[in-house]
Amino acid sequence: MSRFGVLRDIKRPRFWQAFATHAFSCIGLIAILFGLYDVLEPNAISKLNFPSLLPMLLVAITYAAIRSYPRPVxxxxxxxxxxxxxxxxxxxxxxxxxxxxxxxxxxxxxxxxxxxxxxxxxxxxxxxxxxxxxxxxxxxxxxxxxxxxxxxxxxxxxxxxxxxxxxxxxxxxxxxxxxxxxxxxxxxxxxxxxxxxxxxxxxxxxxxxxxxxxxxxxxxxxxxxxxxxxxxxxxxxxxxxxxxxxxxxxxxxxxxxxxxxxxxxxxxxxxxxxxxxxxxxxxxxx
Structure with missing residues:
Protein backbone atom coordinates (compact mmCIF):
# COMPACT_ATOMS: atom_id res chain seq x y z
CA MET A 1 0.00 0.00 0.00
CA SER A 2 1.38 3.39 -1.00
CA ARG A 3 2.05 6.24 1.42
CA PHE A 4 -0.79 8.18 -0.18
CA GLY A 5 -3.12 5.20 0.27
CA VAL A 6 -2.28 5.07 3.99
CA LEU A 7 -2.91 8.80 4.40
CA ARG A 8 -6.23 8.38 2.64
CA ASP A 9 -7.33 5.47 4.81
CA ILE A 10 -6.45 7.08 8.16
CA LYS A 11 -8.85 9.89 7.28
CA ARG A 12 -11.73 7.44 7.13
CA PRO A 13 -14.17 7.20 10.09
CA ARG A 14 -13.61 3.42 10.21
CA PHE A 15 -9.93 3.93 11.08
CA TRP A 16 -10.76 6.20 14.01
CA GLN A 17 -13.49 3.86 15.21
CA ALA A 18 -10.99 1.00 15.27
CA PHE A 19 -8.35 3.24 16.86
CA ALA A 20 -10.72 4.27 19.68
CA THR A 21 -11.81 0.67 20.27
CA HIS A 22 -8.25 -0.62 20.60
CA ALA A 23 -7.13 2.36 22.69
CA PHE A 24 -9.93 1.99 25.22
CA SER A 25 -9.49 -1.79 25.38
CA CYS A 26 -5.80 -1.28 26.18
CA ILE A 27 -6.62 1.37 28.79
CA GLY A 28 -9.17 -1.02 30.30
CA LEU A 29 -6.56 -3.76 30.58
CA ILE A 30 -4.10 -1.35 32.22
CA ALA A 31 -6.83 -0.28 34.69
CA ILE A 32 -7.48 -3.93 35.61
CA LEU A 33 -3.76 -4.49 36.21
CA PHE A 34 -3.61 -1.33 38.34
CA GLY A 35 -6.59 -2.59 40.34
CA LEU A 36 -4.83 -5.86 41.04
CA TYR A 37 -1.69 -3.97 42.03
CA ASP A 38 -3.75 -1.78 44.37
CA VAL A 39 -4.97 -4.90 46.18
CA LEU A 40 -1.39 -5.99 46.78
CA GLU A 41 -0.10 -2.49 47.59
CA PRO A 42 -3.00 -0.48 49.10
CA ASN A 43 -3.00 3.26 48.39
CA ALA A 44 -0.03 2.97 46.00
CA ILE A 45 -2.13 3.93 42.98
CA SER A 46 -3.50 7.06 44.61
CA LYS A 47 0.04 8.42 44.91
CA LEU A 48 0.60 8.37 41.15
CA ASN A 49 0.48 11.73 39.34
CA PHE A 50 -0.13 12.49 35.67
CA PRO A 51 3.54 12.30 34.57
CA SER A 52 3.64 8.82 36.09
CA LEU A 53 0.57 7.76 34.08
CA LEU A 54 1.78 9.27 30.79
CA PRO A 55 3.80 6.16 29.74
CA MET A 56 0.67 4.03 30.14
CA LEU A 57 -1.26 6.43 27.91
CA LEU A 58 1.49 6.30 25.30
CA VAL A 59 1.37 2.48 25.42
CA ALA A 60 -2.38 2.55 24.74
CA ILE A 61 -1.99 5.00 21.86
CA THR A 62 0.86 3.00 20.32
CA TYR A 63 -1.06 -0.27 20.63
CA ALA A 64 -4.17 1.27 19.03
CA ALA A 65 -2.13 2.78 16.16
CA ILE A 66 -0.42 -0.55 15.41
CA ARG A 67 -3.68 -2.51 15.47
CA SER A 68 -5.56 0.06 13.35
CA TYR A 69 -2.82 0.92 10.83
CA PRO A 70 -4.02 0.19 7.25
CA ARG A 71 -2.44 -2.91 5.72
CA PRO A 72 -2.76 -4.65 2.35
CA VAL A 73 -6.28 -6.04 2.21
Missing part, protein backbone atom coordinates in the same frame (compact mmCIF):
# COMPACT_ATOMS: atom_id res chain seq x y z
CA UNK A 74 -6.44 -9.82 2.45
CA UNK A 75 -8.44 -12.45 4.29
CA UNK A 76 -7.76 -16.13 4.87
CA UNK A 77 -10.66 -18.56 5.20
CA UNK A 78 -10.65 -22.00 6.77
CA UNK A 79 -13.98 -23.26 5.41
CA UNK A 80 -13.08 -23.59 2.60
CA UNK A 81 -9.30 -23.20 2.75
CA UNK A 82 -8.78 -20.20 0.48
CA UNK A 83 -7.77 -16.55 0.48
CA UNK A 84 -9.00 -13.32 -1.10
CA UNK A 85 -6.63 -10.40 -1.66
CA UNK A 86 -7.23 -6.95 -3.09
CA UNK A 87 -4.14 -6.04 -5.09
CA UNK A 88 -3.21 -2.67 -6.55
CA UNK A 89 -1.42 -2.98 -9.86
CA UNK A 90 -1.42 -4.30 -13.40
CA UNK A 91 -3.47 -7.42 -14.12
CA UNK A 92 -0.98 -8.74 -16.67
CA UNK A 93 1.92 -8.41 -14.23
CA UNK A 94 0.36 -10.94 -11.88
CA UNK A 95 1.99 -14.36 -11.74
CA UNK A 96 -1.31 -16.23 -11.37
CA UNK A 97 -3.91 -17.35 -13.90
CA UNK A 98 -5.94 -14.43 -15.27
CA UNK A 99 -9.61 -13.71 -15.89
CA UNK A 100 -10.35 -11.78 -19.10
CA UNK A 101 -13.77 -10.19 -19.43
CA UNK A 102 -15.26 -10.39 -22.93
CA UNK A 103 -18.54 -9.92 -24.75
CA UNK A 104 -20.79 -12.71 -25.98
CA UNK A 105 -19.46 -12.26 -29.53
CA UNK A 106 -15.84 -12.62 -28.32
CA UNK A 107 -14.74 -9.62 -30.39
CA UNK A 108 -10.99 -8.98 -30.51
CA UNK A 109 -10.38 -6.51 -33.34
CA UNK A 110 -8.77 -3.22 -32.31
CA UNK A 111 -9.18 -0.27 -32.42
CA UNK A 112 -12.58 0.00 -34.16
CA UNK A 113 -14.39 -2.72 -32.18
CA UNK A 114 -12.25 -3.21 -29.04
CA UNK A 115 -10.41 -0.37 -27.32
CA UNK A 116 -6.63 -0.96 -27.25
CA UNK A 117 -6.46 -0.17 -23.50
CA UNK A 118 -9.23 -2.60 -22.59
CA UNK A 119 -8.44 -5.95 -21.01
CA UNK A 120 -9.08 -7.69 -24.34
CA UNK A 121 -6.83 -5.20 -26.11
CA UNK A 122 -4.05 -5.81 -23.60
CA UNK A 123 -4.47 -9.57 -23.98
CA UNK A 124 -3.90 -9.21 -27.73
CA UNK A 125 -0.90 -6.91 -27.32
CA UNK A 126 0.87 -8.33 -24.28
CA UNK A 127 0.16 -12.05 -24.54
CA UNK A 128 -0.23 -12.53 -28.30
CA UNK A 129 2.15 -9.76 -29.44
CA UNK A 130 -0.69 -8.30 -31.58
CA UNK A 131 -1.11 -11.59 -33.48
CA UNK A 132 -4.87 -11.30 -33.99
CA UNK A 133 -5.11 -14.50 -36.04
CA UNK A 134 -3.52 -16.54 -33.24
CA UNK A 135 -5.87 -15.13 -30.59
CA UNK A 136 -8.94 -15.64 -32.78
CA UNK A 137 -7.79 -19.17 -33.55
CA UNK A 138 -7.49 -20.08 -29.87
CA UNK A 139 -10.88 -18.54 -29.08
CA UNK A 140 -12.50 -20.32 -32.04
CA UNK A 141 -11.07 -23.65 -30.92
CA UNK A 142 -12.45 -23.17 -27.43
CA UNK A 143 -15.85 -22.07 -28.74
CA UNK A 144 -16.31 -25.35 -30.62
CA UNK A 145 -17.43 -26.76 -27.28
CA UNK A 146 -20.27 -24.20 -27.04
CA UNK A 147 -23.42 -23.75 -29.10
CA UNK A 148 -24.17 -20.29 -30.52
CA UNK A 149 -27.44 -18.70 -29.43
CA UNK A 150 -27.89 -16.29 -32.32
CA UNK A 151 -26.40 -13.68 -34.61
CA UNK A 152 -26.19 -9.89 -34.60
CA UNK A 153 -25.59 -7.64 -37.55
CA UNK A 154 -22.70 -5.36 -36.67
CA UNK A 155 -19.07 -4.68 -37.55
CA UNK A 156 -16.73 -7.37 -36.24
CA UNK A 157 -17.86 -10.79 -35.12
CA UNK A 158 -21.56 -11.55 -35.48
CA UNK A 159 -22.04 -14.96 -33.85
CA UNK A 160 -23.43 -14.68 -30.31
CA UNK A 161 -22.90 -17.13 -27.45
CA UNK A 162 -24.69 -17.31 -24.14
CA UNK A 163 -23.68 -14.94 -21.36
CA UNK A 164 -21.37 -16.83 -19.03
CA UNK A 165 -19.63 -18.74 -21.81
CA UNK A 166 -16.01 -19.32 -20.77
CA UNK A 167 -13.14 -20.12 -23.12
CA UNK A 168 -9.92 -21.15 -21.40
CA UNK A 169 -6.69 -20.38 -23.23
CA UNK A 170 -3.32 -21.66 -22.07
CA UNK A 171 -0.35 -19.47 -22.95
CA UNK A 172 3.09 -19.18 -21.34
CA UNK A 173 2.15 -21.66 -18.58
CA UNK A 174 -0.85 -19.55 -17.58
CA UNK A 175 -4.56 -20.08 -18.00
CA UNK A 176 -6.55 -17.15 -19.36
CA UNK A 177 -10.22 -17.56 -18.50
CA UNK A 178 -12.09 -15.55 -21.15
CA UNK A 179 -15.59 -15.10 -19.76
CA UNK A 180 -18.42 -13.43 -21.68
CA UNK A 181 -20.39 -11.13 -19.39
CA UNK A 182 -21.18 -8.26 -21.76
CA UNK A 183 -23.43 -7.98 -24.80
CA UNK A 184 -22.58 -6.03 -27.95
CA UNK A 185 -25.31 -4.07 -29.73
CA UNK A 186 -25.43 -3.20 -33.43
CA UNK A 187 -23.18 -0.19 -32.82
CA UNK A 188 -20.60 -2.28 -30.95
CA UNK A 189 -21.51 -0.69 -27.63
CA UNK A 190 -21.04 -3.15 -24.78
CA UNK A 191 -23.56 -3.43 -21.95
CA UNK A 192 -24.57 -5.88 -19.28
CA UNK A 193 -26.72 -6.32 -16.19
CA UNK A 194 -25.93 -7.25 -12.61
CA UNK A 195 -27.83 -10.51 -13.04
CA UNK A 196 -25.80 -11.25 -16.16
CA UNK A 197 -22.52 -10.59 -14.40
CA UNK A 198 -23.52 -12.74 -11.41
CA UNK A 199 -24.44 -15.69 -13.66
CA UNK A 200 -21.23 -15.21 -15.63
CA UNK A 201 -19.17 -15.30 -12.43
CA UNK A 202 -20.88 -18.56 -11.44
CA UNK A 203 -19.84 -20.07 -14.79
CA UNK A 204 -16.34 -18.68 -14.35
CA UNK A 205 -15.84 -20.31 -10.94
CA UNK A 206 -16.96 -23.68 -12.34
CA UNK A 207 -14.38 -23.40 -15.11
CA UNK A 208 -11.62 -22.26 -12.72
CA UNK A 209 -12.44 -25.17 -10.43
CA UNK A 210 -12.16 -27.61 -13.35
CA UNK A 211 -9.09 -26.18 -15.07
CA UNK A 212 -6.87 -24.22 -12.66
CA UNK A 213 -5.82 -27.21 -10.51
CA UNK A 214 -6.26 -25.06 -7.43
CA UNK A 215 -3.68 -22.46 -8.52
CA UNK A 216 -4.35 -18.77 -7.71
CA UNK A 217 -6.45 -16.68 -10.07
CA UNK A 218 -6.41 -12.90 -10.62
CA UNK A 219 -9.47 -11.02 -11.79
CA UNK A 220 -9.87 -7.33 -12.65
CA UNK A 221 -12.65 -5.21 -11.18
CA UNK A 222 -15.66 -5.97 -13.37
CA UNK A 223 -18.72 -3.86 -14.00
CA UNK A 224 -17.19 -0.66 -15.36
CA UNK A 225 -15.77 0.13 -18.79
CA UNK A 226 -16.74 -2.91 -20.83
CA UNK A 227 -20.05 -3.61 -19.08
CA UNK A 228 -21.26 0.00 -18.79
CA UNK A 229 -22.22 -0.55 -15.16
CA UNK A 230 -19.84 1.80 -13.39
CA UNK A 231 -22.64 4.08 -12.16
CA UNK A 232 -24.75 1.36 -10.56
CA UNK A 233 -21.84 -0.98 -9.74
CA UNK A 234 -18.85 1.22 -8.83
CA UNK A 235 -15.48 -0.31 -8.01
CA UNK A 236 -16.15 -0.62 -4.26
CA UNK A 237 -19.40 -2.53 -4.86
CA UNK A 238 -17.90 -4.54 -7.72
CA UNK A 239 -15.16 -5.88 -5.44
CA UNK A 240 -17.74 -6.94 -2.86
CA UNK A 241 -19.81 -8.49 -5.65
CA UNK A 242 -16.87 -10.57 -6.91
CA UNK A 243 -15.76 -11.63 -3.42
CA UNK A 244 -19.26 -12.70 -2.40
CA UNK A 245 -19.75 -14.70 -5.60
CA UNK A 246 -16.39 -16.41 -5.13
CA UNK A 247 -17.11 -17.35 -1.53
CA UNK A 248 -20.60 -18.68 -2.32
CA UNK A 249 -19.08 -20.89 -5.03
CA UNK A 250 -16.18 -21.95 -2.78
CA UNK A 251 -18.53 -23.10 -0.03
CA UNK A 252 -20.17 -25.49 -2.48
CA UNK A 253 -16.84 -26.86 -3.69
CA UNK A 254 -13.45 -25.24 -3.26
CA UNK A 255 -12.50 -23.15 -6.32
CA UNK A 256 -8.78 -22.33 -5.90
CA UNK A 257 -6.09 -21.47 -3.36
CA UNK A 258 -6.42 -17.70 -3.73
CA UNK A 259 -8.36 -15.06 -5.58
CA UNK A 260 -6.61 -11.75 -6.29
CA UNK A 261 -8.93 -8.88 -7.20
CA UNK A 262 -6.65 -6.50 -9.10
CA UNK A 263 -7.43 -2.79 -8.93
CA UNK A 264 -5.88 -0.25 -11.29
CA UNK A 265 -3.81 2.40 -9.47
CA UNK A 266 -6.06 5.17 -10.79
CA UNK A 267 -9.09 3.48 -9.17
CA UNK A 268 -7.52 2.85 -5.76
CA UNK A 269 -8.04 6.41 -4.52
CA UNK A 270 -11.81 5.91 -4.71
CA UNK A 271 -11.77 2.81 -2.51
CA UNK A 272 -12.22 2.50 1.25
CA UNK A 273 -9.73 -0.29 1.93
CA UNK A 274 -10.63 -0.54 5.63
CA UNK A 275 -14.28 -1.09 4.73
CA UNK A 276 -13.29 -3.73 2.18
CA UNK A 277 -11.14 -5.50 4.79
CA UNK A 278 -14.12 -5.53 7.15
CA UNK A 279 -16.33 -6.90 4.37
CA UNK A 280 -13.91 -9.73 3.55
CA UNK A 281 -13.73 -10.62 7.23
CA UNK A 282 -17.54 -10.72 7.41
CA UNK A 283 -17.52 -13.51 4.78
CA UNK A 284 -15.91 -15.93 7.22
CA UNK A 285 -18.08 -18.93 7.94
CA UNK A 286 -19.80 -18.36 11.26
Missing amino acids: SQNYSKPSTEIRIVEGDLFSQQSNLVIGMTTTFDTQIPHVIHPRSIQGQLLERVYSNDLAALDGDLAQGLTQHTPVGHIQKPGKTVRYAAGTVVTIQQHRKHYFCVAYGEMDAANQAHSTMDGIWCSLESLWREVRARANGDPVAIPVVGGGLARLSQILPAQDSIRFIAMSFMFASRQTRVCDRLDIVVRPEDVERLDMLELQAFLKSLQDS
